Amino acid sequence: MGKDWRVKRFPAVRSAIEYLQVFDQDGDGLIENEGIPDQTFDNIPMLGASSYCGGLWIAALLAASELAKEADQHDLSNRWNRLANQAKQAYNDKLFNGYWYRVDTDGHFSDACFIEQLLGPFLACRLGLGNIVPIDNARTALKSIFEHNFLSEGGGEGAVSLAGISPEAIAALPHQNDTSFQTKEIQPGFNFSFAAQLEEWELFDEAEHLRKALYHELHVRRNLVFQTPAAFDKGKLTCRAILNMRPLAAWWMNKLT
Numbered sequence: 001m002g003k004d005w006r007v008k009r010f011p012a013v014r015s016a017i018e019y020l021q022v023f024d025q026d027g028d029g030l031i032e033n034e035g036i037p038d039q040t041f042d043n044i045p046m047l048g049a050s051s052y053c054g055g056l057w058i059a060a061l062l063a064a065s066e067l068a069k070e071a072d073q074h075d076l077s078n079r080w081n082r083l084a085n086q087a088k089q090a091y092n093d094k095l096f097n098g099y100w101y102r103v104d105t106d107g108h109f110s111d112a113c114f115i116e117q118l119l120g121p122f123l124a125c126r127l128g129l130g131n132i133v134p135i136d137n138a139r140t141a142l143k144s145i146f147e148h149n150f151l152s153e154g155g156g157e158g159a160v161s162l163a164g165i166s167p168e169a170i171a172a173l174p175h176q177n178d179t180s181f182q183t184k185e186i187q188p189g190f191n192f193s194f195a196a197q198l199e200e201w202e203l204f205d206e207a208e209h210l211r212k213a214l215y216h217e218l219h220v221r222r223n224l225v226f227q228t229p230a231a232f233d234k235g236k237l238t239c240r241a242i243l244n245m246r247p248l249a250a251w252w253m254n255k256l257t
Helices: 003-008 010-021 051-070 074-095 119-126 135-152 167-171 188-200 204-221 246-252
Strands: none
Touching (some): 003 051, 010 074, 135 188, 135 204, 188 204
């Protein structure tokens, strides 16, 4: 699939960017979340600028800018590139707390450590679109996730999606009948994504440690083989939704255990 195929998709990409830009309500270049399940973590509502959606938005702007060049829409390409640079500044200023990128600016989970805070910046790097965050910030954030989500709250079995949730935040979770849903579960797909991010920023020992833990939990302890689930529970053999699509993120890793 070459340039002609991509250019034919440009009108759809332009429509998507223009639609999403409406959600930048304060003009800083970043889109804002609305405190409802408006992204793929149904049980982790985000409010205001968020590291997850904000990073993906910037990566999308950078990709759309490159596509606009191929479609000979150079003014639009330059505009989206300027917007991406503006959004990068807001992303780093508003969300980096010196240790990791916060979940969001205004929600109940703002100060928790979130496993996929760098998904957008990772994809931008992997696709050759440049750095959204400073390299030192990325490495610091990844080490924090490794320590808090994997070693501490994940017990070395895998990284939980959120570490350091306050009791007030737990009380605000949408699924009160199961407050571990998406928060304290170990979700293999996001763990494989995290391992790939560790590799991208050259934290190879940490990536290897995580991969070996996932192999042990999924294949040795649970014998799931190709039935990789959406999630499994720390310290138990229970799991949720086998044959889930998200573990295909394993293909993002450079080395497979």
